[in-house]
Amino acid sequence: MPSREWSQEEIGECVNAVLRSRRSVRAYRADPVRRSDVLDILQVAARAPSNSNTQPWRVYVVTGPPMQALGEALVAAFREDKLPPSRHFPDPLPEDFGRHHADFAQRYYGCLGIDRSDGAARARQTLRNFGFFGAPVGLIFTIDSRLTRHSWLDLGLFVQNVMIAAKARGLDTCPQVSFARFHPVIASQLRIPEGEVTACGMSMGYGDMAAAVNRMQMPRRPVQDFARLVGFDG
Template sequence: MHDGLAQSSVAGAAGPMHHRGMTNTDPVAVPAIVDAVIRSRRSVRAFLPTPVPRAVVAELLDVARSAPSNSNTQPWFVHVLAGEPKRHLCEALRRSHEADALPPSAHFPAELPQDCASRQADFGVRYYGALGIDRADAAARARQSGRNFAFFDAPVGLIFTIDRGLTRHSWADFGMFLQTLMIAARARGLDTCPQVSFVRHEPVIADLLDLPQGRTVVCGMSLGHADPEAPVNRLRMPRAAVGEFAVFRGL
């Protein structure tokens, strides 16, 4: 084991899709495999301590770098943390969270569009219900929010940064990179949770990770194996039907 990144291999979850060259050209089998991997991805908020091999994390990033970006600018940068470096960051973030002194980071505008607001409210009911937390219990909710900064006990934590001078086009590129990384992880039987909660604590992260001037935190991510016994990991969120968000013209 090296800094919490084990040297053993992780069994792939997608069979032939695990290989760099896609030799399976079956027009039914390939979409079924890809679709199954995508649909099985979920945000996991309780992880087992099982180490993730350093080589596997590097392989995930090697796949994720294939994500598209405007004019091939590739605006992403990743800090991979495990072992003592991760524990050190988590402890600093825990202190910052408990002090509650940094300005809030607005996840959304003051007034969400009604469709988004209703989904957010539904998420809160389902999420805190799965945890057995009364939504009126602010202290319990704060403690659960603090779990973000332990990467939900995942063995690997990632912090993603971008040049703060880049525009929303590059942030869209970063989103595609993140999704590609999560799908690659899922194909290998790993789970993830992308976390914007880290953004509020950027001063702490910038200091401990020695971020260059001009870089800003996009989000964090927990990576590892889901704890199958954790009730929160049995949470499944509904998705709007295609007809609710797509209009077809000329097709």
């Protein structure tokens, strides 16, 4: 805790600075992350609200040899390509979202110098997801498969809190839905109990900010595009 009470303005500036500085980081320095930092992050992230305080999140945190083994198993499964593809988006993606998706791909592959027609280079980059982009810590977020989308919303709030709590400690992250398809492999590596399903994964560590991929800043829609304020003056 700070040695004196913080003013509302200071708290506001601090929270805004953390929210603004978070971005998805896809290249990391080798510096390890302390176990105590991981525990602190998870403890504060669990302040996330949830429907009737059901707290449906589960998280498996890996580092060192178990993380290496998980990465290797995932890369092998990706190459084998036997698991059914998981659909992250409806097909077709409604036009409005499709434009943002295309813009993301152009920026992402553009900053990596990958031509969009170069399927092999794109696959190599996708594969980097499973090595947690070289981060020293990987997280796998699961949820009880009987729960419905309302509880998935709770899980999303927890995931966001993890990223913000990490950033507040100088740690970078990348949320990754790519792991979802490989739940059977993850479950077997991490001995996850039956009945849970992988919602997403996350890389965590100290970002290598000299890497071109980390200099990419994704734009956001202006507020008027997604919000309608009703009953306000002016």
